[in-house]
Amino acid sequence: MKPETMMDHTASDLPDTPSPNGGAPNGKAGDPTADPNAERRRAMRAMAMASRDMLETAWEALESPPAWTWLRKPECGLVMVRGRTGGDGSPFNLGEASVTRCAVTLDAGATGDGVAGGGVTGSGATGFAWIMGRDGEKARLAALFDALWQMPDRRDLVERTVIAPALAALAAADERLAEETTATKVDFFTLARGEDEEL
Amino acid sequence: MYVAAKGGEQAIANAHRLLAHARRGDRDVPGLTLAQIAGQLALAVDRVMAEGSLYDRDLAALAIKQSRGDLIEAIFLVRAYRTTLPRLGASEPVDTARMQIRRRISATYKDLPGGQLLGPTFDYTHRLLEPEIAENDAPEQPATQAPNRDPVPRVTDVLGYEGLIESSPEAESGRPVADLTREPLEFPADRDLRLQALARGDEGFLLALGYSTQRGYARSHPFVGEIRFGDVEVEVFAEELGFAVTIGRIGVTECQMVNQFKGSAKAPPQFTRGYGLVFGQSERKAMSMALVDRSLRWQELGEEQTAPAQDEEFVLSHSDNVRATGFVEHLKLPHYVDFQAELELVRRMRAEIAERADAEIDPENTGPKNTGSKNTGPAGPNREAAE
Numbered sequence: 001m002k003p004e005t006m007m008d009h010t011a012s013d014l015p016d017t018p019s020p021n022g023g024a025p026n027g028k029a030g031d032p033t034a035d036p037n038a039e040r041r042r043a044m045r046a047m048a049m050a051s052r053d054m055l056e057t058a059w060e061a062l063e064s065p066p067a068w069t070w071l072r073k074p075e076c077g078l079v080m081v082r083g084r085t086g087g088d089g090s091p092f093n094l095g096e097a098s099v100t101r102c103a104v105t106l107d108a109g110a111t112g113d114g115v116a117g118g119g120v121t122g123s124g125a126t127g128f129a130w131i132m133g134r135d136g137e138k139a140r141l142a143a144l145f146d147a148l149w150q151m152p153d154r155r156d157l158v159e160r161t162v163i164a165p166a167l168a169a170l171a172a173a174d175e176r177l178a179e180e181t182t183a184t185k186v187d188f189f190t191l192a193r194g195e196d197e198e199l
Numbered sequence: 200m201y202v203a204a205k206g207g208e209q210a211i212a213n214a215h216r217l218l219a220h221a222r223r224g225d226r227d228v229p230g231l232t233l234a235q236i237a238g239q240l241a242l243a244v245d246r247v248m249a250e251g252s253l254y255d256r257d258l259a260a261l262a263i264k265q266s267r268g269d270l271i272e273a274i275f276l277v278r279a280y281r282t283t284l285p286r287l288g289a290s291e292p293v294d295t296a297r298m299q300i301r302r303r304i305s306a307t308y309k310d311l312p313g314g315q316l317l318g319p320t321f322d323y324t325h326r327l328l329e330p331e332i333a334e335n336d337a338p339e340q341p342a343t344q345a346p347n348r349d350p351v352p353r354v355t356d357v358l359g360y361e362g363l364i365e366s367s368p369e370a371e372s373g374r375p376v377a378d379l380t381r382e383p384l385e386f387p388a389d390r391d392l393r394l395q396a397l398a399r400g401d402e403g404f405l406l407a408l409g410y411s412t413q414r415g416y417a418r419s420h421p422f423v424g425e426i427r428f429g430d431v432e433v434e435v436f437a438e439e440l441g442f443a444v445t446i447g448r449i450g451v452t453e454c455q456m457v458n459q460f461k462g463s464a465k466a467p468p469q470f471t472r473g474y475g476l477v478f479g480q481s482e483r484k485a486m487s488m489a490l491v492d493r494s495l496r497w498q499e500l501g502e503e504q505t506a507p508a509q510d511e512e513f514v515l516s517h518s519d520n521v522r523a524t525g526f527v528e529h530l531k532l533p534h535y536v537d538f539q540a541e542l543e544l545v546r547r548m549r550a551e552i553a554e555r556a557d558a559e560i561d562p563e564n565t566g567p568k569n570t571g572s573k574n575t576g577p578a579g580p581n582r583e584a585a586e
Contacts, residue, residue, distance in 0.1 A: 035442075037441075037442040040442075041442060041443070041444060041445070044444045045432075045445035048444070049447065049448070077285040077286060078253070078281060078284045078287060079286075079287055079289065079290050079433070079446065080286065080288070080289040080290065080378065080380075081254065081293065081433055081449065082290050082291070082292040082376065083292055083293055083295070083394075083451075084292045084293075084294075084295075084367065085391065085474055086355060086367030086472055086474050087295045087296065087355065087453060087455065088356070089366075089368045089370065090371065090374075090391060091391065092376060092392075092394040092398075093289070093376055093377070093378050093379075093380075093398075094398050094476055094478070095248075095252035095253065095395075095399055095478055096254065096281060096286075097253070097254035098253065098254070098255040098258070101287060101437075103439065128437065128439060130444050131447065132433060132446045132449075134255070175346075177299065177301065179344060181300060181302070181318055182344040182345065183343050185315065185316050185317075185344070186314075186315050186317055187309075187314075
């Protein structure tokens with residue numbers, strides 16, 4: 001494996017549990033491969049993998065959802081998915097996938113979830129979403145949570161109600177799949193032929 | 200020559216109405232849901248995504264339903280749909296070494312790191328129809344076993360350690376990745392362009408070509424180094440963010456074909472490789488792709504060209520089933536004017552031959568020419584009938 005393919009995935013290399021220092025957007029201190037965006041990438045990955053139902057439930061559970069406006073309404077388009085020749089060589093175009101992206105801005109100074117002026121003073125946080133598929137509503141919710149996640153006083157809430165459950169659900173599904181697949185692990189053995197025994 | 204035809208609007212509308220009725224089938228039988236198609240005809244959905252070159256399970260399921268299960272028609276529908284969407288970017292290359300594995304086998308090593316994982320496979324089934332599926336479709340829950348956390352390296356990475364197998368071509372920085380959806384196919388085609396064409400190419404066509412290489416048309420002595428199927432994450436560099444984000448996961452099948460190579464003036468004997476990567480679960484397609492990828496590399500490896508599977512222009516120009524079906528099936532559309540012109544030409548030629556024969560018949564009855572002239576005899580009455 002080439003080094004750059006390792007580097008490309010620093011975010012998903014992180015454990016599937018929210019980091020306790022949820023307030024810091026920096027990677028783990030002292031990690032030489034630290035990606036300054038690792039924490040946010042981890043959060044956005046979790047939201048991309050989450051079901052829309054889960055995001056909806058978490059949004060509805062907010063005590064007072066923040067006011068927000070569209071920066072860019074959901075746009076459905078295509079991403080050309082690339083592979084590598086031989087798995088690790090030069091890239092080639094494998095085929096496209098549908099993707100929906102959007103961006104939202106939380107209103108500056110908006111009433112925020114029972115917290116007076118809760119971190120939304122000054123410029124409103126901007127949230128983005130890039131989600132495979134054509135579900136504009138899921139993209140909207142993901143972008144809203146991305147915006148909330150960026151607000152220091154909200155991050156913990158988003159981590160607890162969205163990121164952690166999404167990653168836990170993903171880990172559980174992956175574990176289940178790994179268990180089912182492992183049960184089909186086979187040990188082939190070649191049979192010694194008769195004449196070999198005479199040796 | 201294309202000449203507009205008019206008329207038939209009502210007939211066409213009624214034909215489409217009848218098609219919709221036929222597609223629905225018996226209305227006393229519940230209609231298929233897309234979830235049923237995506238869940239229970241998953242491999243059909245995979246094929247439509249792979250050859251439609253668009254990963255979207257719901258769209259592929261809809262296309263299969265609309266096309267009444269005609270997968271090439273479904274692929275056509277998906278291709279048409281994709282032209283309505285903007286291209287928002289390209290992903291980072293997916294990393295198959297980090298796949299969430301659902302199946303992984305090697306025919307070259309029995310004991311390989313990570314093990315042989317059969318997964319959901321038709322292999323080793325007896326290919327006997329199971330009537331009970333029609334009656335009571337409630338299979339047992341799958342068996343489970345605690346997984347270990349060993350890494351599952353690609354077999355080619357294991358072999359590569361010893362220098363026994365060629366390494367993958369290095370990425371050239373700054374070189375754009377060829378894209379046949381943006382520029383028309385041109386020859387000679389580099390390997391990236393060939394792989395893109397093969398990845399979306401017709402499974403049956405590639406299967407036949409791959410088979411031909413096994414039977415001796417461009418012998419390539421293949422071994423399945425590894426086949427793996429599972430989910431990989433797709434990351435896209437989002438310009439507005441300035442970093443790459445994971446947008447989701449896709450299922451892919453990868454085949455590493457390992458082929459004999461005697462060595463050349465430049466390279467010592469080592470194994471060479473053919474590569475297959477396909478959306479969804481399709482080993483047949485991934486293996487065929489890898490065989491044809493390898494056979495198309497004859498020039499690079501200093502081999503002799505002897506067979507169709509080595510001819511990139513032949514292979515790549517005919518591998519796309521949407522193009523192929525378009526050109527074959529267009530023959531059934533009105534060609535009345537074309538055919539009238541041809542008819543006139545044939546009549547004129549026959550008349551000329553008949554005239555010459557009449558002129559020759561008077562002096563002497565000689566030679567095979569006259570046999571021909573006799574055959575033109577009935578032209579008169581036939582001509583009347585044709586008109």
